[in-house]
Every structure is written in structure tokens, then in C-alpha cells.
Amino acid sequence: MTRTKARELLGVQVGPGSGYNRNAARLILAEVEREHGSNAVDQLIRDFDL
Numbered sequence: 458m459t460r461t462k463a464r465e466l467l468g469v470q471v472g473p474g475s476g477y478n479r480n481a482a483r484l485i486l487a488e489v490e491r492e493h494g495s496n497a498v499d500q501l502i503r504d505f506d507l
Contacts, residue, residue, distance in 0.1 A: 460497060463489045464504070471505050482507070 463485055470482040490498045501507075 458485075458488050458492060460489065460493060460501075463501065467501060467505055471507065 466485050467482055470478045470485065472478075486498050486501065489501060
């Protein structure tokens with residue numbers, strides 16, 4: 458998954474804020490960490506204020 462795609466998916470998942478969406482956001486972040494490392498995840502967390 459590219460960082461751009463992850464950013465798009467997180468934008469959709471984080472918006473509503475339900476428990477299901479939080480779990481989906483965690484899965485997206487786990488995929489990003491696997492492919493790009495923890496620095497990329499840290500940046501996404503800062504960008505989306507998670």
C-alpha cells in the first residue's frame with residue numbers, strides 16, 4: 458500500500474469515529490508500518506491527530 462492510498466483510506470476511516478472505524482484505521486496503520494516502517498506511521502498519526 459502506498460502512503461497516498463493509506464492517507465486516503467485513513468481519511469475515510471477516522472472521520473466518523475466509531476469503534477469499527479478505529480479498528481480499520483489500526484489495520485491500515487499496521488500495513489503501513491509493515492511496508493514503510495514506524496516513521497511513516499508516526500507521521501500519519503501526527504497528520505490525523507490520532
